[in-house]
Amino acid sequence: MLSDSTHNQHYMDYHKLFCNIPKPFAFLDLDQLNENIRTVKSICRNKAVRIASKSLRCVPVIQYLLQTGSPFQGIMCYTASEALFLSKNGLDDLLVAYPVWDEAMIHSVACAVKEGKTIILMVDCDEHVERIASIAHREKVVLPVCLDMDLSVSFPMLHFGVYRSPLSTLDAFLQVAKTIHESRSVRLDGVMGYEAQVAGVGEQTPYQPLKNLLIRLLKKHSVRRCSRIRKEWIDALSQEGLTPRFINGGGTGSLSETAKEETVTEITVGSAFYSPTLFDHYRNLHYQPAAGFALEITRKPRSDVYTCTGGGYIASGAAGSDRLPRPFLPKGASLVKMEGAGEVQTPVRLKSKLHLGDPIFFRHAKAGELCEHFNELIVVSNGAIVDRFPTYRGEGACFL
Ligand SMILES: Cc1ncc(COP(=O)(O)O)c(C=O)c1O
Incomplete structure (x- = not known):
């Protein structure tokens, strides 16, 4: 303080x-940013860090982070057009974290992949896979995709997490993985599981001690559950002969917990670098504005x-x-x-x-x-x- x-x-x-x-005017304090970079690097020593571009929205900042070297590698983008924009700016290994349906957009991604760029599209159902595969087939290219697993927890009267992927059971997850495996126009490049209820919920908000206590208990439960599910599901994939290049998890708010998970190969981090006020009320986060x-x-x-x-x-x-x-x-x-x-x-x-x-x-x-x-x-x-x-x-x- x-x-x-x-x-x-x-x-x-x-x-x-x-x-x-x-x-x-808006400003960026480079000394504080450097301090935040050091903090992120000290926490995830053994994992790669994929940079969440939505939390930066500034190409020179993304480039600045990447040129500081390991473990920063790859970008998590928020739309396909953003991924294409970053690709034109010389960046690569671009994971589009949310599904794209627009045909022209998928077509543009297919053209970029054909030219040798690495742009990975997110899928969570057969329809996503089939749409991407049919466009890829037309373009005579194999598109890398990433399978999004649902890590939210549903209690009676409480959904702890976000409503995104419908893949909340191992069977459903393996079913879509099988659809990918059987297609000649897409390949499974990665798996993502975003534990939003751990990464995006602070447990030290002022004036709500009981709610904070409940959030802490729920987060503890979620951390254990995510770790178990991720391991089980990735093991099941490898039994089917599928070994994705990366297993992505976490975010700024879950960095230290996700970094301990053996199954995870890379963690996404974005907000930690600017450190906005929503991250002020986490027990173990110490970033500089x-x-x-x-x-x-x-x-x-x-x-x-x-x-x-x-x-x-x-x-x-x-x-x-x-x-x-x-x-x-x-x-x-x-x-x-x-x-x-x-x-x-x-x-x-x-x-x-x-x-x-x-x-x-x-x-x-x-x-x-x-x-x-x-x-x-x-x-x-x-x-x-x-x-x-x-x-x-x-x-x-x-x-x-
Ligand atoms: C899929 C996904 N991963 C990771 C993150 C974490 O980003 P940040 O580090 O900026 O909190 C987010 C944030 O919304 C996300 O949607």
Whole structure:
């Protein structure tokens, strides 16, 4: 925990550093990012790390991570068009983590694979496999696919996990694996199981001690169950003569647990690098806020309220106050409950004395979504602005 004077110094440093940049702007603190890279690498020493591009949405940042070397290898993309865009930017081993149905899109992927690119499509049912196989057959190419297993847990009255893959039993999983095996136009390259209820749910949210306790118990149960299921299902696959190149699991919030699973060969990590506020309430996560945005104070409606221009950058997911951006510098700044972060005006409650034109620095609730609101990240390191990285939006790219 940083002291008040360190926080004040941090605010003053950023204030000085960015004094000539028109607000609002987004920034990336390279020193904090490097710290997060070190933390991720120290946790998953024995696994490869696939970078979740949706949580970065900035090609130079993805390239920066990859050039730091092992264990970073491969990208988890969120749409086929994004994978093609990254491929054109020289990146490869692109796993599209969510199924693609659009025929023209699958066709474009088939053409890229034909040219020697590695783009892997996600499947979770026979229809997915058959559609990809028929397009691949037409193009005379064999497309690599990844089978998505459902790792959610259903209790009476509670579904703990996400509703994505229908493959929740070994039989159903093996059935689709068999369809892939029997096709001459697709091949099983990987298996993915995303334990969202472990990776995406914090167990240390303030003011809910009982719920936190329940979440901890459920997460513990899920970690054991995921590990057992993954092993059983992958063993069953190999008995059928199928040995995928990679077994992908996890995310930022489950890194240390997933890293202990022998069956898993690679872990996906994205959010850890920017470290947005949704990851503040996990017991064992210690990442540094590396990305954020600054708004300008343009009004003072009261002595303890400063109103800024812009700010309504709300995160996706079940709507709630945890999806709002949070002012973090100066320390003690908070949003006004009745207004939240507004489309054009965001009032901030703050005791310390600031002036019109001063910045207030915020963190987004989610990682990559920040980049959908800004064309570039102003990159700082060692007390200086060292670069400007175009975001996807800055490159005119918009995928979802
Ligand atoms: C399939 C999949 N794997 C992994 C992740 C983890 O990403 P992050 O590290 O950004 O939390 C996600 C996030 O939504 C996901 O959908």
